[in-house]
Amino acid sequence: MAQTGSETPAEVSVGALEAQRLSKLEAIKSRGIDPYPVRFAGKQNIADIRRESFGENNDLTPAEDAAHVATAGRVVAIRDMGKAQFLQIQDQSGRVQVYAGNKTLGEDDYFVLRNLDLGDIIGIKGRPFRTKTGEASIHADELKILSKNLAPLPVVKEKDGETYDGISDIELRYRQRYIDLAVNAEARATFTLRSAILREIRDFLHRKGFMEVETPMMQAIASGAAARPFTTHHNALDIDLYMRIAPELYLKRLIVGGYEKVFEMNRNFRNEGISTKHNPEFTMIEIYQAYADYNTMMEITQDIFEHLSVTLLGSTEMPYGQHTISLKKPWKKIGYLESIKEATGLDFEKFLGEENPSVTEAKKMAASAGLKAEGLHTFWEVVDLAFSEKVEPNLIQPTIVMHYPKAISPLAKSIPGNEHLVERFEPYITGREMGNAFSELNDPLEQERRFNEQASQKASGAEETMETDDDFVTALKVGMPPTGGLGIGIDRLVMLFANKSSIKDVILFPLLRPNK
RNA sequence: GAGAAGCUAGCUCAGUCGGUAGAGCAACUCCCUUUUAAGGAGUGGGUCCCGGGUUCGAUUCCCGGGCUUCUCACCA
Known part of the structure; x- marks a missing residue:
C-alpha cells in the first residue's frame, strides 16, 4: 500500500x-x-x-x-x-x-x-x-x-431465548453489516436463508432442464422495462452505457438463437427512489421457455414458491407479519380490470375499444372513488393508480392478476380474439407485486408498432415508457418460437420467506448515503 | 423531493423547566479452578451528530446543516 x-x-x-x-x-x-x-x-x-x-x-x-x-x-x-x-x-x-x-x-x-x-x-x-x-x-x-x-x-447476552443489550441501531446494522452478522444470530439466519433460496431456485430450474446464462449488465440501450437507468462510461470506446434495468430483451435473443429453456438470476439497476420495497440495485430472476406460454409460467411461479416453502420451511403455510400466508397451489386468479371494478366499482373495461381513451374522463372516475389523480398524464396511469391504491394492498394471499391492457404491456402477446388485453399476469403476495410474466410477443412488426406507441406515449407526457431496441426487432424478424417469460423479484421473495418488512433487511449491503 | 421522529459512554438507554450528565452491560484493578445474563470489592470512561445565534453560561432554547428511520411522492 x-x-x-x-x-x-x-x-x-x-x-x-x-x-x-x-x-x-x-x-x-x-x-x-x-x-x-x-x-x-x-x-x-x-x-x-x-x-x-x-x-x-x-x-x-x-x-x-x-x-x-x-x-x-x-x-x-x-x-x-x-x-x-x-x-x-x-x-x-x-x-x-x-x-x-x-x-x-x-x-x-x-x-x-x-x-x-x-x-x-x-x-x-x-x-x-x-x-x-x-x-x-x-x-x-x-x-x-x-x-x-x-x-x-457489542455484547449480546441471552437467557431462555431472551436477548439482553445486543445491537439494534439500524443504521449501524446496515453500514457495518459485519458487526450485525457477528453479533445477531437473526441476521445470520436471514442471509443464510437467502442463500438457500437462491440455491433451491437454481436447483429447481436445473432439474427442469433450464440453463443459467449471463447477459450484459452494461447496455447501450436500457430497455425491457420502463424505468430510469444509471449511466456509466466506457473510456476506450468513449461511449456512454446504461446499467441494465432488465435482461429481458437479451434473454429472448437467446430463444431466437435456439435455446429453449434459459434463466438469469442477477442484479438489475434502476435509478429511482429508495423505500422499504426498493433498492437501486436488486436481484431478479427471469425465466424463458420456448413453445410455452403464460399458463406455463403460472405453473412455474406457483411451483417455485411451493417448492421453496416445502423445502426450506417444511410447510406451505408461513407467517408474515400479522398474516398467515398459504402458498399452496392453485392460487386465486383475477382479471386486472375486473379486480379494479370489484374493489372500486369503476369500470374501465368499456374504454378498451377507444383509440385514445380520455384522461379527463378517467380522472373524473378516479376522483369519484376518492383517488387523487391530478398529476397524471395518461389514461392508463390513472387506471394503474386505482389498482395500486385500491387493489394491490389487499392482495395478501397469493393472487394471480391477469389480462393487462395492451397499452401498458408492450412486450406481451394479445389474447387471441381480444384486441385490447394481453396474455400477461403478475403474482401478488402480502400486498406486494412479486413478479411479472407473459406470453412473449414474437411478431416483429407488431413489436415495432408497440415500441412506436411507447415513444408516442412518452411524447404525450408519460413519465416512464419503454425504449425502442431496433436490434431486438431484427432478432424477432429472424424468428422466435412462441415463448413464455417470467420475472420474479428475488429480494421481495426473500422478504416474504424471512418475514421482513424492509428490503434492506434482506440485502447484505443496502445502498446508503455515504457518511461524512 | 415533502412531512414527522431520532442522534447522549463500546452497546442498550435515562436525564438536564438553561448551570458542561447518569444507569445496566462492556472495559480496567483485585478475589474466586465446573460457571453460564456467573458472583463479590473497587476504578476509569463523554466533541451530549456538526456549525452558527441568543445568553454571564447551551447537551438543553432558536436558526442552518448532516445521517438514519417511518409516511408520502417517485417507482412495477
Whole structure:
C-alpha cells in the first residue's frame, strides 16, 4: 500500500477501549506470540463436535478418555473464575463452551488466555466433557490467538431465548453489516436463508432442464422495462452505457438463437427512489421457455414458491407479519380490470375499444372513488393508480392478476380474439407485486408498432415508457418460437420467506448515503 | 423531493423547566479452578451528530446543516 502524504495521527483518534486492546496486543507480541498467525490446522465445526461428542439431542456424556477435538471461532462470552475461565466461542455452525485454565494450558497459551478479549478469534484443542451443571464443554489444553479484536463488539447476552443489550441501531446494522452478522444470530439466519433460496431456485430450474446464462449488465440501450437507468462510461470506446434495468430483451435473443429453456438470476439497476420495497440495485430472476406460454409460467411461479416453502420451511403455510400466508397451489386468479371494478366499482373495461381513451374522463372516475389523480398524464396511469391504491394492498394471499391492457404491456402477446388485453399476469403476495410474466410477443412488426406507441406515449407526457431496441426487432424478424417469460423479484421473495418488512433487511449491503 | 421522529459512554438507554450528565452491560484493578445474563470489592470512561445565534453560561432554547428511520411522492 502506498503511503498517503501526511502521517495519519492514528493514536489521536483511538478510543480508550481500543488503546487497552492495543496494549494487550503489544504484550502478546513482545512475548514472541504472533497474534495473527497464518493458520490453525484441523478446525472442526462446532456443530459437528456437539453432535459427535454430545449426541444429536445433547444427551451423551463423553468418556474420560474421549478423543480430543479442535475448533476455532470468535469469543462471545468470558466468565472469569480466577485461574480458569469459561469462554463461549462461536463459529458459523454454532456456539460451544470452552473451559481453560493454567492446569492444562502451556505458559504461552495461558498468557493468551489472561489477555483475551471478547471478540478475539481463537483456536482450541481439548477434551469434550460435561460440567457439573451439564453444559457441553471442551476442556482446552491448547489455546491459540488467531486474530486480536481491536474494535470492541457489542455484547449480546441471552437467557431462555431472551436477548439482553445486543445491537439494534439500524443504521449501524446496515453500514457495518459485519458487526450485525457477528453479533445477531437473526441476521445470520436471514442471509443464510437467502442463500438457500437462491440455491433451491437454481436447483429447481436445473432439474427442469433450464440453463443459467449471463447477459450484459452494461447496455447501450436500457430497455425491457420502463424505468430510469444509471449511466456509466466506457473510456476506450468513449461511449456512454446504461446499467441494465432488465435482461429481458437479451434473454429472448437467446430463444431466437435456439435455446429453449434459459434463466438469469442477477442484479438489475434502476435509478429511482429508495423505500422499504426498493433498492437501486436488486436481484431478479427471469425465466424463458420456448413453445410455452403464460399458463406455463403460472405453473412455474406457483411451483417455485411451493417448492421453496416445502423445502426450506417444511410447510406451505408461513407467517408474515400479522398474516398467515398459504402458498399452496392453485392460487386465486383475477382479471386486472375486473379486480379494479370489484374493489372500486369503476369500470374501465368499456374504454378498451377507444383509440385514445380520455384522461379527463378517467380522472373524473378516479376522483369519484376518492383517488387523487391530478398529476397524471395518461389514461392508463390513472387506471394503474386505482389498482395500486385500491387493489394491490389487499392482495395478501397469493393472487394471480391477469389480462393487462395492451397499452401498458408492450412486450406481451394479445389474447387471441381480444384486441385490447394481453396474455400477461403478475403474482401478488402480502400486498406486494412479486413478479411479472407473459406470453412473449414474437411478431416483429407488431413489436415495432408497440415500441412506436411507447415513444408516442412518452411524447404525450408519460413519465416512464419503454425504449425502442431496433436490434431486438431484427432478432424477432429472424424468428422466435412462441415463448413464455417470467420475472420474479428475488429480494421481495426473500422478504416474504424471512418475514421482513424492509428490503434492506434482506440485502447484505443496502445502498446508503455515504457518511461524512 | 415533502412531512414527522431520532442522534447522549463500546452497546442498550435515562436525564438536564438553561448551570458542561447518569444507569445496566462492556472495559480496567483485585478475589474466586465446573460457571453460564456467573458472583463479590473497587476504578476509569463523554466533541451530549456538526456549525452558527441568543445568553454571564447551551447537551438543553432558536436558526442552518448532516445521517438514519417511518409516511408520502417517485417507482412495477
